[in-house]
Amino acid sequence: MTETTTAHHAADRAIATSVPVADFISERWSPRAFDAQASISDSQLDAGLEAARLAPSTSNTQPWRFIVGRCGGATFERILAHLIPFNQAWAAHASALIVNAAVTEVDGTSQPTALYDLGLAVQSLALQLHVDGFASHQISGIDGPGIDAEFALPEGVHAITVTVIGTVGNPAQLDERLAAREIAPRERLPLTTLVIARD
Numbered sequence: 001m002t003e004t005t006t007a008h009h010a011a012d013r014a015i016a017t018s019v020p021v022a023d024f025i026s027e028r029w030s031p032r033a034f035d036a037q038a039s040i041s042d043s044q045l046d047a048g049l050e051a052a053r054l055a056p057s058t059s060n061t062q063p064w065r066f067i068v069g070r071c072g073g074a075t076f077e078r079i080l081a082h083l084i085p086f087n088q089a090w091a092a093h094a095s096a097l098i099v100n101a102a103v104t105e106v107d108g109t110s111q112p113t114a115l116y117d118l119g120l121a122v123q124s125l126a127l128q129l130h131v132d133g134f135a136s137h138q139i140s141g142i143d144g145p146g147i148d149a150e151f152a153l154p155e156g157v158h159a160i161t162v163t164v165i166g167t168v169g170n171p172a173q174l175d176e177r178l179a180a181r182e183i184a185p186r187e188r189l190p191l192t193t194l195v196i197a198r199d
């Protein structure tokens, strides 16, 4: 088998760090090749959702809401229909799709940190799923207002992203360009760029 026909496991995708960090941080990555034969159970999804529930938030407001669709179910199809075509093509093979919605307004008052809080919760979900052997991929290439309408989200609650969840599949199932990205080294800006001031 060549490199592009082998499913890539998390340890192969670990990113280089300047000092050691926990494996589950460096090895989490965002595949697009998902194994269409794989599945995820309700309790496995619950572990991710529980991890999200435990995230910190402004004044403990917990301004995150989720719509959970498992492959084969109607909710999965309703979410999938509202992804941009580029994302739809590969996300269709996932085991679950979760809409991440934020409570951005309460009683007419905007909640400026709602998206920040939602992001913390979703990262907790992603890391828990990773530790449990699943991969996830965040996407903002969605029709957010379309999802809001599809699921009749209440006033002030808006779909922000979708988390695509599953088991890593074979890069060869993607087109050549995406298959190459699947095995390209993962990169980040150096700390010297990110840290503006420091003692």
Ligand SMILES: Cc1cc2nc3c(=O)[nH]c(=O)nc-3n(C[C@H](O)[C@H](O)[C@H](O)COP(=O)(O)O)c2cc1C
Binding pocket: 028, 029, 030, 031, 087, 137, 138, 139, 140, 141, 142, 161, 186
């Ligand atoms: C908010 C957000 C939106 C994203 N939207 C998309 C998307 O629409 N389509 C896609 O293929 N990847 C999307 N990504 C995935 C990023 O491209 C990916 O996380 C980044 O390249 C780093 O890759 P890694 O997670 O494997 O380290 C998104 C990620 C985030 C956090």
